[in-house]
Amino acid sequence: MNYCSHCGASVSFEVPSGDDRPRYLCHHCGTVHYQNPRIVAGTIPVHEGKVLLCRRAIEPRHGYWTLPAGYMENGETTEQAAWRETWEEAQADVKVGHLYTLIDLPHINQVYMIFRAEAGPEFAAGPESLEVALFDEQDIPWDHLAFPTIVRTLEHFFEDRPTGKFPLHTSTMDKRDRKGMF
Amino acid sequence: MNYCSHCGASVSFEVPSGDDRPRYLCHHCGTVHYQNPRIVAGTIPVHEGKVLLCRRAIEPRHGYWTLPAGYMENGETTEQAAWRETWEEAQADVKVGHLYTLIDLPHINQVYMIFRAEAGPEFAAGPESLEVALFDEQDIPWDHLAFPTIVRTLEHFFEDRPTGKFPLHTSTMDKRDRKGMF
Numbered sequence: 300m301n302y303c304s305h306c307g308a309s310v311s312f313e314v315p316s317g318d319d320r321p322r323y324l325c326h327h328c329g330t331v332h333y334q335n336p337r338i339v340a341g342t343i344p345v346h347e348g349k350v351l352l353c354r355r356a357i358e359p360r361h362g363y364w365t366l367p368a369g370y371m372e373n374g375e376t377t378e379q380a381a382w383r384e385t386w387e388e389a390q391a392d393v394k395v396g397h398l399y400t401l402i403d404l405p406h407i408n409q410v411y412m413i414f415r416a417e418a419g420p421e422f423a424a425g426p427e428s429l430e431v432a433l434f435d436e437q438d439i440p441w442d443h444l445a446f447p448t449i450v451r452t453l454e455h456f457f458e459d460r461p462t463g464k465f466p467l468h469t470s471t472m473d474k475r476d477r478k479g480m481f
Numbered sequence: 482m483n484y485c486s487h488c489g490a491s492v493s494f495e496v497p498s499g500d501d502r503p504r505y506l507c508h509h510c511g512t513v514h515y516q517n518p519r520i521v522a523g524t525i526p527v528h529e530g531k532v533l534l535c536r537r538a539i540e541p542r543h544g545y546w547t548l549p550a551g552y553m554e555n556g557e558t559t560e561q562a563a564w565r566e567t568w569e570e571a572q573a574d575v576k577v578g579h580l581y582t583l584i585d586l587p588h589i590n591q592v593y594m595i596f597r598a599e600a601g602p603e604f605a606a607g608p609e610s611l612e613v614a615l616f617d618e619q620d621i622p623w624d625h626l627a628f629p630t631i632v633r634t635l636e637h638f639f640e641d642r643p644t645g646k647f648p649l650h651t652s653t654m655d656k657r658d659r660k661g662m663f
Binding site (some may be wrong): 370426 | 490505519552556558592650
């Protein structure tokens, strides 16, 4: 951030009076430009016991497999965001269920929220996907998954499935969790 | 938003090519300025069966009672944000427990995340609070609570407490839920 989005003057990066951390602030009009983490909402869509994965047509991690997920937009709920991302990436009109994984990624200012979802037999690659496919547990492309959040969510799912219970799993990741991936 | 925070040129508000909703975009340097919902993290601190509430020293809702909560900051986890807000507003070093209410507020682009928390006997009004106090259920100032999210979280808590189980409650609010409050 170089300029104030309100008045166009140059901003400085310093601790505002009465605050405890540096912010972008404009000495011309007085605006403090707060920056906050973003929510990445998505689903783990399941159809007849198989999990729907999307192969990414965009960077980062072009060509790797992921669960459908993306940035929550203003004006929607977390559940609506999860549904929309599933629709956009996998063209699947899922029935969104309970929140399943909540993963904090403080090093990149993201909070992942993945919901369980029931998918039907109809799906297709959206513009951000190269292909979309259903996977049995033994066919999950573990070595070609896009992000550690996706690995962790799928691990929880296959651990929980024999028990028939799918409690919310909350956890934190840092950049070390990327190790061996990218 | 009037100016591009990257290059200082004027921005326009229009649907970017390949997108499906209007954004602030800069035709000079090509930056798209995405805006996303913010997380409000907080706790419901309990000490010896009583709930710790803070009376707000700031607008909005100056003078009304609230649970300690505020915007999550970059670089922290949701749980750390909940702890920090409790420390800042109630000077209480709580032990943060499980996520308890997750409330979407799409009309104001917020997602509330309130965690259960154990408080000790030590607390005090932080700079954003006029006073901080422990309340028995029968003494909760229902008519002087600051926000509908706080009302709902406390209602869940007192409904759940006799059962000894405190599952995650997810819900959505819109501006009609403010009715009779402000």
